[in-house]
Amino acid sequence: MSKRTGNTARRANDGIGHPFSGTAHQKSRASPLLSVGLILVGAFLLIAYSYRSSFVGERVILKDQGLSCTMEVRQAIPLLKKTYGDSMRKVLHVGPETCTVVSDLFKEDTEAWGIEPYDMEDAESSCKSLLRKGIVRVADIKFSLPYQTKSFTHVIASDALDYLTPKYLNKTLPELARLASDSLIIFAGVPGQPRAKVADPSKFGRPAKLRSPSWWIRYFIQTRLKENEVAAKKFEKAAKLNSYNPGCQIFHLSSNN
Numbered sequence: 001m002s003k004r005t006g007n008t009a010r011r012a013n014d015g016i017g018h019p020f021s022g023t024a025h026q027k028s029r030a031s032p033l034l035s036v037g038l039i040l041v042g043a044f045l046l047i048a049y050s051y052r053s054s055f056v057g058e059r060v061i062l063k064d065q066g067l068s069c070t071m072e073v074r075q076a077i078p079l080l081k082k083t084y085g086d087s088m089r090k091v092l093h094v095g096p097e098t099c100t101v102v103s104d105l106f107k108e109d110t111e112a113w114g115i116e117p118y119d120m121e122d123a124e125s126s127c128k129s130l131l132r133k134g135i136v137r138v139a140d141i142k143f144s145l146p147y148q149t150k151s152f153t154h155v156i157a158s159d160a161l162d163y164l165t166p167k168y169l170n171k172t173l174p175e176l177a178r179l180a181s182d183s184l185i186i187f188a189g190v191p192g193q194p195r196a197k198v199a200d201p202s203k204f205g206r207p208a209k210l211r212s213p214s215w216w217i218r219y220f221i222q223t224r225l226k227e228n229e230v231a232a233k234k235f236e237k238a239a240k241l242n243s244y245n246p247g248c249q250i251f252h253l254s255s256n257n
């Protein structure tokens with residue numbers, strides 16, 4: 001009983017102390033200021049909107065030219081199937097536009113899952129359905145991922161690791177390797193390629209830091225990840241036969257679990 005009275009008293013106090021009750025008293029004085037404020041907000045929204053649409057336009061062109069490593073993953077799927085054969089049964093793709101990769105893998109009769117490392121504002125309906133089913137998840141790859149060890153035969157990462165500092169790479173790379181029973185395949189940008197400048201830094205949190213092949217090799221040795229040389233050679237051969245000339249660096253790493 002006494003408790004209840006206490007609660008009511010606190011609630012009444014809250015009403016008085018509420019920040020909006022103060023502004024209500026000054027409403028008549030503040031209204032010219034308010035309308036100027038509203039106009040400014042409107043102008044800002046208009047400007048923001050026009051920037052956004054021009055930016056979206058740029059990204060569409062980018063996609064059409066295939067200037068992303070995720071696009072190159074999609075082109076490489078038949079070659080990866082040739083390289084790994086029947087051992088490629090269950091694939092996790094990690095990277096932007098993961099829904100497209102997952103759908104392509106489905107078309108190749110391969111079980112596939114996806115992790116989208118960044119916010120998705122404009123997911124298409126087919127992608128939304130993959131999200132609803134939990135086949136594609138949005139997750140920050142700087143932290144451990146919600147799958148058990150060796151949940152997949154292969155993990156493919158594209159356009160995702162370039163944005164991590166070495167400190168986070170140290171966590172994320174072993175984490176991706178943990179999830180694969182066979183191989184971890186990395187598609188990374190190449191220094192000096194135009195795609196680095198046009199990528200939207202606000203989406204990725206920081207601009208891409210594109211590393212040279214020798215940087216990556218050194219890094220793999222440091223983190224005790226071994227290159228899967230047999231797979232790398234097979235893939236190279238298949239790529240040559242199919243005139244596939246990737247603009248991204250592709251690394252095939254053995255899972256060391």
Ligand SMILES: *[C@@H]1O[C@H](CO)[C@@H](O)[C@H](O)[C@H]1NC(C)=O
Pocket residue numbers: 166167170222223
């Ligand atoms: C990352 O890990 C390697 C190997 O364990 C270590 O030598 C290096 O200092 C680490 N880098 C950072 C930034 O933590």
